[in-house]
Amino acid sequence: MSKKPKDPVASAPFDSPAHRVFAAAADFTLADVDPSSRPGYKGDKKSGGADLAVVGAALGELQERFFAASRAGAPHKVLLVLQGMDTSGKGGIMRHVIGAVDPQGVSHHAFKAPTAAEAKRDFLWRIARQLPKAGYIGVFDRSHYEDVLIHKVRELSPAEEIERRYGAINDFEANLVDKNTTVIKVMLHISKDEQRKRLAERLDREDKHWKFNPADIDERGLWDDYMGAYETAIQRTGTEAAPWFVVPADKKWYARLAVATLLREALEAIDPQWPAADFDVAEQRSRLARS
Amino acid sequence: MSKKPKDPVASAPFDSPAHRVFAAAADFTLADVDPSSRPGYKGDKKSGGADLAVVGAALGELQERFFAASRAGAPHKVLLVLQGMDTSGKGGIMRHVIGAVDPQGVSHHAFKAPTAAEAKRDFLWRIARQLPKAGYIGVFDRSHYEDVLIHKVRELSPAEEIERRYGAINDFEANLVDKNTTVIKVMLHISKDEQRKRLAERLDREDKHWKFNPADIDERGLWDDYMGAYETAIQRTGTEAAPWFVVPADKKWYARLAVATLLREALEAIDPQWPAADFDVAEQRSRLARS
Numbered sequence: 394m395s396k397k398p399k400d401p402v403a404s405a406p407f408d409s410p411a412h413r414v415f416a417a418a419a420d421f422t423l424a425d426v427d428p429s430s431r432p433g434y435k436g437d438k439k440s441g442g443a444d445l446a447v448v449g450a451a452l453g454e455l456q457e458r459f460f461a462a463s464r465a466g467a468p469h470k471v472l473l474v475l476q477g478m479d480t481s482g483k484g485g486i487m488r489h490v491i492g493a494v495d496p497q498g499v500s501h502h503a504f505k506a507p508t509a510a511e512a513k514r515d516f517l518w519r520i521a522r523q524l525p526k527a528g529y530i531g532v533f534d535r536s537h538y539e540d541v542l543i544h545k546v547r548e549l550s551p552a553e554e555i556e557r558r559y560g561a562i563n564d565f566e567a568n569l570v571d572k573n574t575t576v577i578k579v580m581l582h583i584s585k586d587e588q589r590k591r592l593a594e595r596l597d598r599e600d601k602h603w604k605f606n607p608a609d610i611d612e613r614g615l616w617d618d619y620m621g622a623y624e625t626a627i628q629r630t631g632t633e634a635a636p637w638f639v640v641p642a643d644k645k646w647y648a649r650l651a652v653a654t655l656l657r658e659a660l661e662a663i664d665p666q667w668p669a670a671d672f673d674v675a676e677q678r679s680r681l682a683r684s
Numbered sequence: 685m686s687k688k689p690k691d692p693v694a695s696a697p698f699d700s701p702a703h704r705v706f707a708a709a710a711d712f713t714l715a716d717v718d719p720s721s722r723p724g725y726k727g728d729k730k731s732g733g734a735d736l737a738v739v740g741a742a743l744g745e746l747q748e749r750f751f752a753a754s755r756a757g758a759p760h761k762v763l764l765v766l767q768g769m770d771t772s773g774k775g776g777i778m779r780h781v782i783g784a785v786d787p788q789g790v791s792h793h794a795f796k797a798p799t800a801a802e803a804k805r806d807f808l809w810r811i812a813r814q815l816p817k818a819g820y821i822g823v824f825d826r827s828h829y830e831d832v833l834i835h836k837v838r839e840l841s842p843a844e845e846i847e848r849r850y851g852a853i854n855d856f857e858a859n860l861v862d863k864n865t866t867v868i869k870v871m872l873h874i875s876k877d878e879q880r881k882r883l884a885e886r887l888d889r890e891d892k893h894w895k896f897n898p899a900d901i902d903e904r905g906l907w908d909d910y911m912g913a914y915e916t917a918i919q920r921t922g923t924e925a926a927p928w929f930v931v932p933a934d935k936k937w938y939a940r941l942a943v944a945t946l947l948r949e950a951l952e953a954i955d956p957q958w959p960a961a962d963f964d965v966a967e968q969r970s971r972l973a974r975s
Contacts (some may be wrong), residue, residue, distance in 0.1 A: 603958065
């Protein structure tokens with residue numbers, strides 16, 4: 394019933410597989426990624442919207458097959474981890490990419506600052522409680538990576554504890570992969586200028602005020618520290634089993650198309666199959682006709 | 685910040701408010717509802733699809749405002765309870781109606797047969813654990829009503845316990861309404877003939893086999909008993925605070941449009957407001973410009 398994942402396949406509209414376009418190599422440096430670029434894609438905003446509809450429809454079909462296969466025992470799960478600075482578009486990915494698949498097959502969780510009870514436990518405790526079950530696409534809006542990002546920048550944990558966490562994360566994720574989870578870690582990479590524009594829009598529009606928090610500007614003041622923390626985290630936790638994908642995100646339409654394509658490739662690699670009937674179809678047809 | 689819900693308003697495309705079109709009156713009898721009818725709506729399948737897109741977009745906007753208001757303290761929740769015979773279209777409502785709103789603002793739960801641990805508790809225990817939080821649209825795919833439907837038809841509980849449950853449900857739901865939950869209980873009402881067609885399709889298509897269970901035909905054999913149990917449940921638990929809506933569901937497009945409109949009217953009645961800024965906008969603009 395269950396089968397071993399195949400190698401990921403190339404998929405339009407990118408000119409090479411998205412998981413190769415965005416994967417952060419071992420010698421990765423964040424400065425090499427231009428947030429306003431659109432690697433691997435020749436189209437513009439207009440074609441990007443049309444392509445997202447196509448990829449979203451494909452994703453919806455794959456997700457149904459993925460869910461169906463799990464009902465017959467297929468063990469696979471998908472976990473999408475979304476990280477990025479404030480306004481980088483995590484919510485838009487949820488709405489426009491994850492929104493394209495049946496909500497019944499999605500489990501999502503937004504990780505905020507830990508509660509007092511959570512803070513008493515190991516940082517991975519609350520993460521483990523939100524992992525997707527077989528057949529589900531799990532989405533984390535922020536994640537255990539905050540424990541090596543804001544914790545590093547704001548010195549919320551001692552340096553040696555941060556150091557320990559990189560390894561703990563790698564062990565944790567390797568275990569997830571061993572248990573048939575495809576882990577897709579995405580950094581939505583925006584420029585500091587683009588963030589200014591987006592924060593200004595939140596201040597200019599009354600229907601966006603609720604999304605603005607004065608503390609966002611404090612964090613913005615530590616931009617370079619955050620970029621350093623991201624770079625280190627990606628270098629230390631980008632593994633073959635659970636790679637990081639750094640997606641230029643100054644263009645929202647492009648980032649959405651990229652993440653949708655990464656998800657599609659992950660599901661295509663799993664290659665879920667419709668379960669065979671575990672009943673005699675002819676017999677059931679006959680029962681139905683008499684009922 | 686929070687405000688008292690207004691009276692529900694009329695909303696296109698129905699020719700009178702959907703909550704009035706579908707509400708089951710005190711003297712309700714199921715035989716009076718033709719599953720193939722489309723009360724209150726003059727259009728056809730084609731216009732129904734177009735209208736659903738319009739209602740879905742309105743719903744999406746209202747939901748965002750609803751969620752935003754809750755971040756500033758508005759206490760309202762919406763709970764949509766979906767009931768209906770197998771193949772009545774509960775999954776389609778999830779996909780096509782609930783799928784129109786931001787997944788970040790939805791909490792949904794499909795209730796299956798209780799686990800051993802759940803069965804040891806009162807029947808409402810597991811229900812209470814899945815209720816939506818402020819700002820969320822909660823959706824129950826089946827619910828506590830199974831405890832007075834299949835439990836009655838299959839005699840899984842003693843008659844006097846079933847009898848007790850109607851009152852317990854009314855108390856439970858009255859309490860939810862007191863705590864600012866709008867409770868929308870929907871029976872998707874299909875005909876026995878339509879169910880035969882839909883089960884036959886599941887048998888005819890390999891990509892639908894996984895949705896078929898031979899036990900569905902056993903339940904179908906008790907059709908009239910189920911209709912009786914639904915009728916009694918609706919008569920006994922249709923209250924002013926938490927009314928039942930019986931939606932003709934032989935036409936999937938119609939049922940989706942109806943439920944989307946019921947949800948829209950519920951959110952319009954709550955009339956959520958964008959939260960006012962709790963910071964000085966000019967001061968933050970100036971901070972942002974300097975950052």
